[in-house]
Amino acid sequence: SQQGEEDPQALSIQEGENATMNCSYKTSINNLQWYRQNSGRGLVHLILIRSNEREKHSGRLRVTLDTSKKSSSLLITASRAADTASYFCATDAGAGGTSYGKLTFGQGTILTVHP
Amino acid sequence: DTGVSQNPRHKITKRGQNVTFRCDPISEHNRLYWYRQTLGQGPEFLTYFQNEAQLEKSRLLSDRFSAERPKGSFSTLEIQRTEQGDSAMYLCASSLLRTPAFFGQGTRLTVV
Numbered sequence: 498s499q500q501g502e503e504d505p506q507a508l509s510i511q512e513g514e515n516a517t518m519n520c521s522y523k524t525s526i527n528n529l530q531w532y533r534q535n536s537g538r539g540l541v542h543l544i545l546i547r548s549n550e551r552e553k554h555s556g557r558l559r560v561t562l563d564t565s566k567k568s569s570s571l572l573i574t575a576s577r578a579a580d581t582a583s584y585f586c587a588t589d590a591g592a593g594g595t596s597y598g599k600l601t602f603g604q605g606t607i608l609t610v611h612p
Numbered sequence: 613d614t615g616v617s618q619n620p621r622h623k624i625t626k627r628g629q630n631v632t633f634r635c636d637p638i639s640e641h642n643r644l645y646w647y648r649q650t651l652g653q654g655p656e657f658l659t660y661f662q663n664e665a666q667l668e669k670s671r672l673l674s675d676r677f678s679a680e681r682p683k684g685s686f687s688t689l690e691i692q693r694t695e696q697g698d699s700a701m702y703l704c705a706s707s708l709l710r711t712p713a714f715f716g717q718g719t720r721l722t723v724v
Contacts (some may be wrong), residue, residue, distance in 0.1 A: 530712060540655070540703065540715035585654045597645050598707055599668060602654030 503586060507607040516573045520586030521566075525563040527591040529562055530600065531571050535582040543571075543584075576610045583607050614638060614697045616716035618704050623684045624722045625694055633719045644687050645713060648672065648704040650705030655703055658684055660707075661687060 504519045522529070531543045546553045546562045546569070553560045559572040573580055587600040617636040636646050642663050647655035650690050658677070659669045663684035676694075679690075681687040691698055699719050705713035 532715075539717035540705075542712045542714065545712055587654075597658050597715060598645065598709075599660055600645075600655075600713070601645075601657065604652070604654050 503510050503584070503606045504605045505606060507609070509609045509611065510576055511611050512576060512577055514576055514610075516576050516580070516608055516610070518571045518586075520569045520571070520603055520607070522569075522586070522588045522603075523567065524588070524590055524602075525566070525578075526564070526588045528589045529560075529569050530587045530603075531558075531560060531588065532580045532585045534605070535587065540585075573608075575581060576608075578610050578612045581608060581610045616704055616706050616714050618702075618716040619654065620719060621717065622720045622722075624724060627694055627696060627723055628676065630690065630692045631703055631721065632688055633704075633721075635689070635704030635706075635716060637704070638714055639685060639687070641706035641714075642684065642712075643707045644681055645705040645707075646687070646689050649701040649703055649718070650699075658689075659705055677680045691721075694721075696723045701722045705722050 499561050510516055526548055527548045528545055530545045532540050533542045533543055544555045544558055544560050546560050557574045562569045583605045585602050585605045587602045619634045630643040645660040646658040648713040657670050658673050659679050661681040664681050676692045681690045699722050702716040703718045707713040
């Protein structure tokens with residue numbers, strides 16, 4: 498079953514604009530991860546944020562996590578046409594501080610960046 | 613290429629036939645996962661191995677599905693008596709303990 502729900506389901510923006518995608522989940526987690534998927538390169542890991550972290554940056558990516566609201570957001574700044582892809586959040590519910598690696602994915606946000 | 617390799621990339625089969633997919637993980641990774649993804653949905657967990665031991669199976673994995681990982685290296689996923697509902701992308705991923713998973717490009721199965 499899908500735990501995460503991404504919002505919006507689809508997002509269309511112009512190159513140079515920022516894109517924000519949100520993810521909500523239902524159970525306690527060890528960490529939350531964001532993946533990108535396009536037809537050319539399959540599923541690619543972008544960033545991991547642990548349950549005791551609130552914000553994380555990687556290049557043009559910024560992820561926030563609010564465990565009290567069971568939600569996360571992914572911000573892509575200064576978007577490029579090459580960012581066009583589906584973006585998925587995935588939760589790892591491994592207990593006791595140990596990541597089990599088994600992921601529960603959301604349904605994804607389809608991002609289209611127009612040149 | 614040292615990534616996760618899956619073969620074949622595409623498979624078309626008739627309903628009722630058996631199919632087998634292969635996954636070669638990144639060589640030093642001791643964990644290997646299988647997921648299934650249907651159109652418009654995120655991947656759904658099927659099963660995972662740590663070395664050669666199969667540690668967890670999803671309820672999605674009916675009796676017609678079997679996965680193996682002999683000697684803790686490559687893995688195979690077999691579907692017996694395929695049904696049209698089995699049509700999906702089958703994704704394999706591998707990782708070390710407590711590290712993010714790297715995914716292969718998947719095997720797209722079409723059951724006609």
